[in-house]
Amino acid sequence: MKARVTVTLKSGILDPQGKAIEGALRSLGVEGVTSVRQGKVFDIELDGADSGRAEALLKQVADKLLANTVIENYRVEVLP
């Protein structure tokens, strides 16, 4: 079973890297970009076929290690 955990910065947390990318896009002449926030994606493969269990496990994993919930949010998706 495949799953994806996406970790993003909470709103209100300053993202210097996102700002730098935003500036780079501007200097490339890209117009219309008003904000960039950088995050992380974890593609994870799991044993078993119970998507409910997989989701519970990945939430645990995200809380324990993948995200720092002081500054980050995460989203778990079990892929079909």
Next chain:
Amino acid sequence: MNSAVVVFPGINRERDMARTLKIITGRAPAMVWHTDTQLPPGTDLVVIPGGFSYGDYLRCGAIAARSPIMDAVRGYAVKGGLVLGVCNGFQILCEAGLLPGVLMRNENLRFICHDVYLRVERSDTPFTRGYNAGQVIRVPVAHGEGNYIADGETIARLEGEGRVIFRYCSPDGMIDPNWNHNGAINAIAGIVSERGNVLGMMPHPENHVEAAIGSTDGRGLFAGLVETLDRAA
């Protein structure tokens, strides 16, 4: 004083720390490997040194904070044991939940490696007994992620409880954005835990203890710890 230095893969300041502890306390620290599950009996001070544990993968300090030895460090801190985390050590203590908040990428996105001035906010902690409140010390920093942040409530608590121990300042002790190198909120360079027995700080006091280096401003921290423990004995 019996000290222990915790060593993680990728740490590179453990020998500076060990050398300083030997010079000031007269005793070489025990070097404790990250897979160990216990601290040496009779440990008076645990130090988590600087460096790049696990190559800063995932987030600085995140993987080290979850290694086996950290359960022992947590147990030791809960019992009131003294824990000092410097640089990556500060990041590890935050990731381990022993200190609140997090250290983000420096505001200017650069790795900062030079001397900074710190204002010692309190002298009545085990770590700052060797200084006077308001004293300015000069010590080096070397980090890319030292921009301290926590939620508003946590910052208010830290400030209200006097748990900000070091702030980045000008040479004459003024708090000024120009001297707040990494953009840390309220120019925070070091904080202590609720009970005051765990200190995390980004600068490296262990690198300024010998006159040959040009400054001995870091000595006070280690000498103060020795004095604290001598008095308790």
